[in-house]
Amino acid sequence: MATLSASRGSTGGVPVSAQGGRRLDLNLDADELATCVACGLCLPHCPTYRVSGEEGQSPRGRIALMREVAKGAAITDEFVDHMDSCIQCRGCETACPADVPFGKLMEETREAMVSGARYQPLWRRLGYRLLGAPRTLRTLSALAALAQRLGLLPRRLNLPHLPLRRGKVPLGSPTGGGEAVWLFTGCVMDAWMRDTHVSTARVIALAGGEVMLPGPRAACCGALAIHAGLRGDAKRLALRTMDAMPGQAPILVNSAGCGAALKAYGELIATPSAEAFSRRVKDIHSWLAPRMSLLPATVAAEPEVVAVQDPCHLRHVQRAHLPVREVLSQFAVVVELDDEGLCCGAGGAYSLLRPAEAAAVRERKLAAIRRSGAAKVVSANPGCALHLAAAGVNVTHPLDLLAKRLEETP
Amino acid sequence: MKRAAKAAGVGLPSALIADLRAATSPDRVRVDPLERAIYGRDASLCVGDEPAVVVFPVTPEEVAEVVRACNRHGRPFVARGSGTGLAGNAVPLGEPVVIVTTKLNKVLSVDAGERVAWVQPGVLNLDLSRHTAALGLHYAPDPSSQQVCTIGGNVATNSGGPHCLAYGVTNAHVLALKVVLPDGSLAQLGGLDPEPAGYDLRGVFVGSEGMLGIATEIAVRLMPDPPEVATLLLDFMDVSAGASTVSDVIAGGLVPAAMEMMDANAVKVVEAFVHAGYPTDAAAVLLVECEGLPAGVKASVDLITETGQRNGARTVRLAADDVERDLLWKGRKAAFGAVARLAPDYYLHDTVVPRTRLVEVLEKVYEISARHNLTVVNVFHAGDGNLHPLLAFDSRTEGVMDSVHAAGEEIVLASLAAGGVLSGEHGIGIEKRDLMGHLFSQADLAAQDRLRACFDPDGLANPSKVLPSPSGCGDLRPQVKVPAGAWV
Amino acid sequence: MLPREFSRDLLGLAEEVGTEDPVTPLGGSTQWEVGGLPGPGAREVRVASGILEYEPAEMTVRCLAGTTLAELADGVGEAGQMVPLDLPQPQKATVGGVLAVGRSGIRRLHYGPIRDHVLGVTFVDAAGELIRSGGPTVKNVSGFDLCRLMVGSLGTLGVIGEVILRCMPLPSLSAWYCGSADPFELRSRLFSPSSILWDGSTTWLCLEGHPADVEAQARLSGLRPCEGPPPLPQGGRASLRPSDLKTLTGEFVAEVGVGVVHLSEAVPRLTDERTLALQKQIKQSFDPAGRLNPGRTAWLP
Structure with missing residues (x-):
């Protein structure tokens, strides 16, 4: 029985x-x-x-x-x-x-x-703390970039090509008087992918926004800390970030992972002001999609074919992956991957902490990209972009692609 | 993956473990108590023992070596795929070795001309159809769990699915099997030719719930994608009008590709999940799909529409495109999981009754559930008469399990009384093993056991499932420990 | 359906089969040589005929094994249904006989093998006991599938007494076409034709369904209407992988897409050693005294 x-x-x-x-x-x-x-x-x-x-x-x-x-x-x-x-x-x-x-x-x-359970050894915790210290992070990043050029960094680290210099994010808008918006810049993205912030700010300005930057207090959204189980650290970072972007202006985020974290401050901090803050957070594409008509026409003789890689924290957490297509479809031919938004394996610090599994997961994504036939992939999350680029994928942020197209348009 | 290969702890069969490690590799033999615990379950409520060891072979040869090791140690074994079984078919009894087939997940070959694919047992059902989509071919049996269940598991339970109404269940789509027999030897059953010599051992193996051996390579028939597909959603203000529509369509000389029904409770939970525009005030909705050549599909759609309207259908909606069709189907296929919106626990039944007795049995199901104060949700393959009454409950309510057991048994017996059978597609497993006597005589069961013993004289393959024990003469199976506290 | 008690016919059959001497079940003897001839001294056993239960809305029919294919076709034909057991000599061939032999008709390409039309079987085993397997419903996973074991077993494991079969709607139009088109190419071009036959030069095609669809598919095939299927060579039958048919030579009619080849001479059949041992084990276990259809072997041509 x-x-x-x-x-x-x-x-x-x-x-x-x-x-x-x-x-x-x-x-x-x-x-x-x-x-x-x-x-x-x-x-x-x-x-x-x-x-x-x-x-x-x-x-x-x-x-x-x-x-x-x-x-x-x-x-x-x-x-x-x-x-x-x-x-x-x-x-x-x-x-x-x-x-x-x-x-x-x-x-x-x-x-x-x-x-x-003695989870997260000290070296890991220090690593997460580093993300909240922008000056140290930038210094280390510059040193690493130098070392990379001198061939001193081991290849198995699989790091992307690190920038030595970083561009300046343009503030405000050319005409003035637009809708004031915060552009959240974050930690690693600001250190390694500043160009994407530059592109984003330019596009925001062209779409009628007036860009404000939060400065070094909003150094890190705390996403990686909370994923690691370091809730205390995450709360401290969240409070600093909230403090750095006061007022009612929308908070635009061009990193899917950060956007998801900022949107979750309501639950993390659990105060009315945190909830109000989270409601102001928008993924850049959600903000931009209804404003695409304000941009100069980006007619191209041959629109580029791009496959969309949906960052998990955009598709599964924010559930805001469709506006990316709305934005892209105006100047590119969008190809869907056939893997139903399966993760690429980046996972914030995951690809560094568990490289073998991250690479195995990535193999499935690479196969889906190959099946799509597209030569270029767009990803709205820096972690995914770096992880895919490390495997030789030609990957771009949608805003970089858009900014470039706008630049090329007479 | 870094995983310390721990020495076997106290009470673990260390000689067996050593042999299994030699047969596979140390990191694919697991004895961790927590890891074993989670392999003690499937998607049903059936409870068995914890497995002694969990093994993950990656080749057919490793499967054979593992089975031989089990033979040497007289240890039973159970093959397991994705663990979506609903009758405890792969729930371990007798502290067996659980042989997980999910790492055997390659599509080995696809012959588009011959419309045959060889696959390993761990290939997911829907993955196979995705794999062959570019060739205009698909694998027809589509259980509701098709995105996660394995082909190997489908073979074990002879799985059905909505589209089996027109195309037949798994048995009709499996051409050949390379199997590891319970003694560890290898054999091929069936063949790619139409009339392999001798008894139809292939046909016997399909649906044998892992008790005749483990399939390591499976040749399945692929079907061409139909040139035309039409999906209709009809809604009714009472369940019997929907059921009469089903009978009338069939009697009218039409076998649609699928005919699925959901009652009011089901429609509500499904709509909350998929937002497909199911009418949440309807007593029943009927999802019908017609496939084939254009004129035939058009004629079928007309016949169904007319039959539905004659039976009082409030609306007949024709899916406009693939997106709408997929959404309608997504609702149907996720229905059971979505029931968690009603209550944290459910017990899903599976019986088949003659189509003409559907209304009568459904009414009994409602009456039985009401008498036991249980919420019942009905989502079922109406065209096949395959009922899936689902009892939703909160196990933390005192005494509720007794009601669930009692109501479940009454439902099964009511189906049998209407001339039905015990299971349409989930199989017997542990769940209905002790009800087999209601359907079969001692002589019938003894004949089934005779067949089983030809394949597995020592009773090592998934012991104590399907056949009630003792099932008649020649029962050589070792007595296995079965937990107390009986169902039925 | 599935009465708990056995009919007088079945009880009579069980008594006739008995428990001791060798018996050979007899149908219409239309495929008498398959699997070898019964040994001398085997007592012939016939099964009664008749449709016992038929409900068109169920699309299932229960009948005694001695029912001829013609009787069955008439019985369900009135309601616009059929059981696609289209074997030769339907006036003579019995349901039990064709299931015991297990060979499918020439429309297998569309309707599938005959084993897939069988839902339930009641047979008398070597001990003279009535054994029931399967059931009256189209879907059924209740225990081990002895029905499958009986189909094609040539009466060597039991004597089929009663069966439950699955019916299908009669197509509104059924038509044959022939010509010289490449049959293999036709198979991939057309959607689900009922039969494609080929003798090395001529191709025969059976299309069934809605008249407009049949017409469109016929146009697509490029074949011309013609009289029914060709006469099939008798005396031999080969079972090949469908892709191996292309290499056939000599006198034959092949079922394209299926792999059955009708020949005038018998060909040997092969099976691997472990599978053969298992087959013998099953025979030994179900019929230890070898009294069921002695002389016949299921794994011989």
Whole structure:
């Protein structure tokens, strides 16, 4: 005779906790944890399940593991590894018919692991802190750029071509009197991809916006810290960022990951002012799409063919990936990838921390790009762009492409 | 991937583990208690034992070596794909070795001329159709879980799906199988030629729930994409009008590619997820698809529209394009997961009744659920008479599990009383094993067991599933531990 | 459907098959030589005929195995349905006989092999017991599929007594065309034709469905209307991969896209050793005394 369990959360046999070992209080909401009905529809949308085929590397499996530990099972190295291997792309959330808040459960689990399972060693924590220190970050970045040119950086680091000099982001607008908007500049993007900010500011100005920059206090959105489970660090960065962009003006973001993080301040800080701040945040494409008609005509004899790579935090978290197409379709031929927005493997710091898995995940994206036939790929997230470029993909930010096209237009 | 290969802990079968590591590789043999725990489940509520070991072979040879190691140690084994089974088919009993086939996920070859593909068992159902889409070919069986279930799992449970109404279930689409038999030897069953010699062992293997061996390579038939497709959504103010439409269409000489029905509760949860414009005030909606050559499809659409209207359909909506069609289907295929919007737990049933008894059995299902104070959602393959009553509940409510069990059994027995069968596509697994006696005599079951024993005299392959024990003469299977607290 | 008690016909059959001496089930003897001739001394057993249950809205029919294909066609034809078991000599051939032999008709290309039309089988085993498998519904995954085992088993595992078959709507138009078009190219150009036959020079094509569709497909084929299928060579039958048909020479009629080749002489059949051992194991297990159709072997031509 067999049994039916009361819910999908429990497993049969001997409780694993009977075997001793480290316990960990995950502090997860029991209702949220119970939402998963184990249907498995998330599995094919999970990049790490796609490359490993392992339940423990899938959203359903990770939730089952959280449930075991929440029930009192001892944590193991395998548990920590399965949690750490999640890219936090949240593709599973879009696929989930039951609306399981997987991203939240994973962030909270990692936070618990930081305090109770020696997760995030000191060197990692220092790395995340660095992101909030723009001057140090810029200095180190310049040194790295120099070292790169001298051939001193090992190739296996797979770093992109780092810039030695950075352009100046134009403020305001040529005519003045436009709609005042903040352009959030961020950390790594500002250090390595300043040109994209320059392009973005130019396009905003042409579309009737008056660009304001937040300055060094809004040094980092805190996304990477919160993904790492360093909630305290993330909160400090969030408060500084909010402080740096006061008022009512919309906050435009050209990095999908940062945009998603800023939009989540309402939940992270949980104050009315944080909620109000989050409501002001817009992905640049969402702001731009209805204003495209204000731009000078960008008629090209031969519109360029580009494949759109949807950053996960634009498609699955902000769910604002369609405006990118609206913007692009006015001056380029847009080709869709056939992988239903599966993650590329970048995942913020993931590609540095787990390079083998990140590369394996990327292989699927590269295959989809090859199938699309497009020679150029656009990505609205710096992390994805760097990760894909490191594999030889010709990748551009949509705003860089647009700015270039506007420049070429007489 | 970095993963410390731990020494076997206390109570673990260390000699077996060593053999399995030699048969595969150390990092693909897992004994971590948490890792084993999550392989103790599938998408059903059935509970078994924890597996002793979880193994991830990457080649057919490794599968054979793993099975041979199990034979040497007298250890049962269970093959597992994506774990979307709904009857506990791959839930481990008897502390077996769980052999996960998901890393065997290559499409080995596609012959567009012959319309055949050889695939490994871990290939996802929908991935195969995506793989062959550019050739204008697809794999017809389309279970609702098709984006995640594996072809190997489909073979094990002889999976159905909406489009099996016209094209038949998995068995009709599998031409040949290369299998590892339960003793670890290799054989090919069936063939790419139309009439392989001897008994139809291929046909017997499909649907045998992993008890006759493990398929490591599968030759499937591919079908040409139809030149014309029409998808209709009809909505009704009562369920029986929808069911009568189904019967009348079939009696009118038409077998559409698919005929799916959803009741009011289903429509509400699905619409909240997909926003496809399903009418949320309807008592039932019928999703019908016609495929084929243009004149035939047009005639079918006319017949269905007319039949629906005669039965009181409020609206008949024809999907304008592929985007609308995909949206309508997405709602249907995600229906079960979306039920979590009603309650955190569900128990999904699967029975088949003669089409003409659909209304009568549906009414019984509503009556039974109401009597047990349970919310029921019906999403089902109406054209096949394949019912999927889904009981939604919150397991934290005191005593609710007893109601769920009781209602479930009543529903199954009501289906049998109407001349139906135990399962249309989920299989028997653990869930319905002990109900087999309601459908088959001791002699019938003994004959089935005789067949099983020809393949697996030692009873190592997925033991204690499908056939109630003891199932008659010649039961050589070792007694396996089955947890107490019975279903039925 | 699926009554819990057996009919008098079935109980009578079980008694007739009995438990001891060798028996050979007899249908219409239209494919008598397949698998070898029954050994001397085997007692002949006939099965009664008749349609037992037929509900057009179910599209299933239950009948006794001795029912001839013609009787079956008449029974379901009135409601505009058919069971596509289109084998030769329908007045003589019985349902039980053609299922035991397991060979499909020439419209397999569209309708699939006959094994896919069988939903349920009740047979008498070597111990004289009535065994039921499958059921009355189109979809059914309830236990091991003994129906599949019986189809093509040549009566060596049991005597088929009663079957449940799946019906299909009769096409509104069914027409044959012939000419010299390349049959392999036709197969990829046309959508789901019912049959393509080829003798090395002439191609025959069967199209079925809505008249407008049939007409359009016929135009596309470039063939001209003609009388039914050609006479098929008797005495041999080969089972080839469809792509291997291209290399055929001599006297033959091949089913393109299917791989069945009608020949005038028998050809040997092959099977791998492990599979053969399994086949023998099954025979041994189901019929330890070898009393069911002695002399015949399912894996011989």
